[in-house]
Amino acid sequence: MKLVIQDVINAVSLGSLYALIALGVALLFSIMRLANFAHGEIIAVSAFAMLALSGLPVPVWILGTLAAGVLVALLMERIAFRPVRGKDMTTMLITAFAVSFAVKDLLLFSQGALPKPVRLPGFFSGTVEVAGLQIAANSLVSLAASAVLLTGLVVFFQKTDLGVQMRAAADDFGMARLLGVRANLLIAAAFAISGLLAAVAAILLVSQSGSVEPYMGFAPVIVGFVACVIGGMGSLKGAAVGGMLLGCLTVLLQATLPDGLAPYRDAFLYSLVIAILVVRPQGLFASPAVVEDA
Amino acid sequence: MPENQSLALRALRYAWPLIVPAGLLALLTLVVGTGDKTMTLVTTKMLIFVTLAVGVYIFSGNSGILSFGHMAFMAVGAYTSGLLTIPVLQKAALLPDLPGFLADAHLSTALAAIVGGLVAAAFAMVVAIPLMRLNGIAASIASLALLLVVQTVISNWESLTRGHSALIGVPVNSTVGNTLLVAVLAMAVAYVYQTSRRGLLLRASREDPRAARAAGINIYRERYLAFALSAFVTGVGGAMYAHYLGVMRPDAGFFLDPTFMVVTMLVVGGINSLSGAVLGTVVISAISEVLRRLASGEGGLKPGLQTVILGVFLLVMLITRPSGLTGGREVPFPRRRRRDAPTPGAPAGGDLQTANEQEAVT
Numbered sequence: 001m002k003l004v005i006q007d008v009i010n011a012v013s014l015g016s017l018y019a020l021i022a023l024g025v026a027l028l029f030s031i032m033r034l035a036n037f038a039h040g041e042i043i044a045v046s047a048f049a050m051l052a053l054s055g056l057p058v059p060v061w062i063l064g065t066l067a068a069g070v071l072v073a074l075l076m077e078r079i080a081f082r083p084v085r086g087k088d089m090t091t092m093l094i095t096a097f098a099v100s101f102a103v104k105d106l107l108l109f110s111q112g113a114l115p116k117p118v119r120l121p122g123f124f125s126g127t128v129e130v131a132g133l134q135i136a137a138n139s140l141v142s143l144a145a146s147a148v149l150l151t152g153l154v155v156f157f158q159k160t161d162l163g164v165q166m167r168a169a170a171d172d173f174g175m176a177r178l179l180g181v182r183a184n185l186l187i188a189a190a191f192a193i194s195g196l197l198a199a200v201a202a203i204l205l206v207s208q209s210g211s212v213e214p215y216m217g218f219a220p221v222i223v224g225f226v227a228c229v230i231g232g233m234g235s236l237k238g239a240a241v242g243g244m245l246l247g248c249l250t251v252l253l254q255a256t257l258p259d260g261l262a263p264y265r266d267a268f269l270y271s272l273v274i275a276i277l278v279v280r281p282q283g284l285f286a287s288p289a290v291v292e293d294a
Numbered sequence: 295m296p297e298n299q300s301l302a303l304r305a306l307r308y309a310w311p312l313i314v315p316a317g318l319l320a321l322l323t324l325v326v327g328t329g330d331k332t333m334t335l336v337t338t339k340m341l342i343f344v345t346l347a348v349g350v351y352i353f354s355g356n357s358g359i360l361s362f363g364h365m366a367f368m369a370v371g372a373y374t375s376g377l378l379t380i381p382v383l384q385k386a387a388l389l390p391d392l393p394g395f396l397a398d399a400h401l402s403t404a405l406a407a408i409v410g411g412l413v414a415a416a417f418a419m420v421v422a423i424p425l426m427r428l429n430g431i432a433a434s435i436a437s438l439a440l441l442l443v444v445q446t447v448i449s450n451w452e453s454l455t456r457g458h459s460a461l462i463g464v465p466v467n468s469t470v471g472n473t474l475l476v477a478v479l480a481m482a483v484a485y486v487y488q489t490s491r492r493g494l495l496l497r498a499s500r501e502d503p504r505a506a507r508a509a510g511i512n513i514y515r516e517r518y519l520a521f522a523l524s525a526f527v528t529g530v531g532g533a534m535y536a537h538y539l540g541v542m543r544p545d546a547g548f549f550l551d552p553t554f555m556v557v558t559m560l561v562v563g564g565i566n567s568l569s570g571a572v573l574g575t576v577v578i579s580a581i582s583e584v585l586r587r588l589a590s591g592e593g594g595l596k597p598g599l600q601t602v603i604l605g606v607f608l609l610v611m612l613i614t615r616p617s618g619l620t621g622g623r624e625v626p627f628p629r630r631r632r633r634d635a636p637t638p639g640a641p642a643g644g645d646l647q648t649a650n651e652q653e654a655v656t
Binding site: 029080083084091095098099101105215218222225228229264266270271273274275278281283 | 358360362421423424425427428429430431432434435436438439440442443446447449450546550554557558561599600601602604605606608609612613616
């Protein structure tokens with residue numbers, strides 16, 4: 001029983017991390033039909049910022065990392081994505097692909113390929129005892145951070161002007177512009193939020209692995225993408241649910257696969273994903289605009 | 295089209311978009327590929343990438359769905375061909391747990407490459423069942439998931455692939471000659487397919503899926519066929535790559551870097567045409583080689599910057615010329631010069647006439 005509860009906690013904490021990553025991807029996709037491959041590199045750059053700032057007091061260190069994520073996202077928008085905005089989806093996808101590779105290789109070139117350890121503040125490591133259960137502290141941190149951010153996003157989208165405009169733009173960008181939504185501001189804001197989500201994801205990922213390396217963004221961004229596809233491209237709710245589902249499936253596979261097959265976990269995971277897509281090719285919460293495009 | 299044209303001329307006219315790039319590629323190979331050892335290696339690698347790029351083009355160019363997953367088929371072809379050609383004794387030492395038929399198998403490189411392509415195609419025909427149900431970007435992403443599945447399996451199936459310990463002892467016998475032959479054959483397959491009824495149906499669905507569906511085209515079936523065919527060509531390209539490398543390790547350098555290179559080649563050349571796939575491969579190979587030489591010189595570029603520069607180059611291309619260098623067109627058949635051909639600066643009527651004529655030819 002104890003094991004089951006621990007697995008559930010792990011599943012929810014991993015699921016919420018995946019949901020954060022997926023939301024960062026889905027936000028940009030829903031507004032500008034950009035499948036941002038380079039989201040993984042925002043995560044990686046933020047993680048290297050963590051490494052660079054790791055001696056500083058904890059609040060400065062966290063704020064610095066978040067600022068790095070936002071800054072990188074805004075730079076990408078300004079340099080690479082604004083010139084191709086409004087072109088067809090494949091062009092934007094390849095642009096993102098190019099940005100992703102260029103940034104990753106810049107990291108490889110400046111930082112080397114080997115993983116570098118990051119000294120983490122004490123509250124990330126160790127375990128907490130709750131009602132006789134040993135729970136890894138970083139699961140709790142991950143849970144708490146995701147809960148705060150997801151709530152914050154819901155409030156942002158429901159209550160603030162910018163959030164409402166963003167949802168309107170996600171629904172119909174052309175119409176939103178006609179009604180006076182400022183495209184440049186809105187998209188920059190979306191990139192900033194996406195960068196913030198990536199930076200939080202970076203902190204959570206590094207708190208689990210304890211090290212940073214240039215390729216570290218690749219696996220998470222795939223998870224984020226796949227979560228979006230499961231949820232239905234273009235749906236924010238779908239992305240969050242898809243991320244949660246992927247996290248739970250991952251932990252479920254981890255717990256149930258026999259030892260010999262455990263290394264193949266990701267292969268099983270993605271095969272399951274493809275199986276889900278056989279049943280619902282448009283995803284769980286398809287946005288009508290995307291289905292029509294197809 | 296005049297009816298009195300001879301069969302030979304019609305055949306030439308049909309094959310022109312294939313003959314020109316293939317001929318130029320052969321010429322280029324003759325010029326640069328017969329020099330010193332380095333240039334031979336560079337040319338061989340370029341020709342292998344022509345095969346890989348053409349393989350991806352058969353699916354992505356004709357269907358309009360960008361595939362990031364084709365290097366999975368490259369890997370399947372590479373490992374299959376590798377396992378079938380490592381000398382039996384060496385294989386027994388490297389991989390003691392191989393199933394009997396694989397342990398005893400020893401094929402010639404040509405046969406092994408074909409088997410590699412067939413295994414890749416068979417694998418593609420299974421994964422295509424769900425993948426081809428997806429559209430546009432979801433399909434691209436699912437293809438990437440496929441790449442990860444294959445990488446995970448190859449990395450962990452140590453009794454078959456030695457995983458990260460690397461599969462060694464694959465005979466290194468990809469030469470300029472045989473890779474050129476394979477590349478030209480791959481181009482021929484692609485060209486025959488894209489001008490066939492099936493290829494045209496798929497291209498129609500790329501241009502306008504709704505109209506194509508309304509006209510009774512089964513998009514799923516056409517995509518499925520193109521996917522299997524392109525996996526075969528990519529698999530054969532992968533086999534050639536295995537016999538070029540000699541050592542295979544399932545890391546990012548084996549899966550992700552070729553993925554990036556092939557996508558860059560297709561986009562730079564123009565993803566919608568065969569000549570684009572070939573031109574892109576030649577251009578990107580040339581740039582990579584120049585960058586590599588700059589990097590190896592004293593006080594020159596640092597090696598890691600190569601992909602950064604290629605990435606920036608790709609970005610500039612996407613922003614300024616998203617349809618690629620060829621603009622997605624094939625090589626046009628030269629028109630016979632006429633006495634009254636409009637000279638540059640002729641009145642608009644002349645231009646219009648030329649435009650109409652060009653339309654009639656293509």
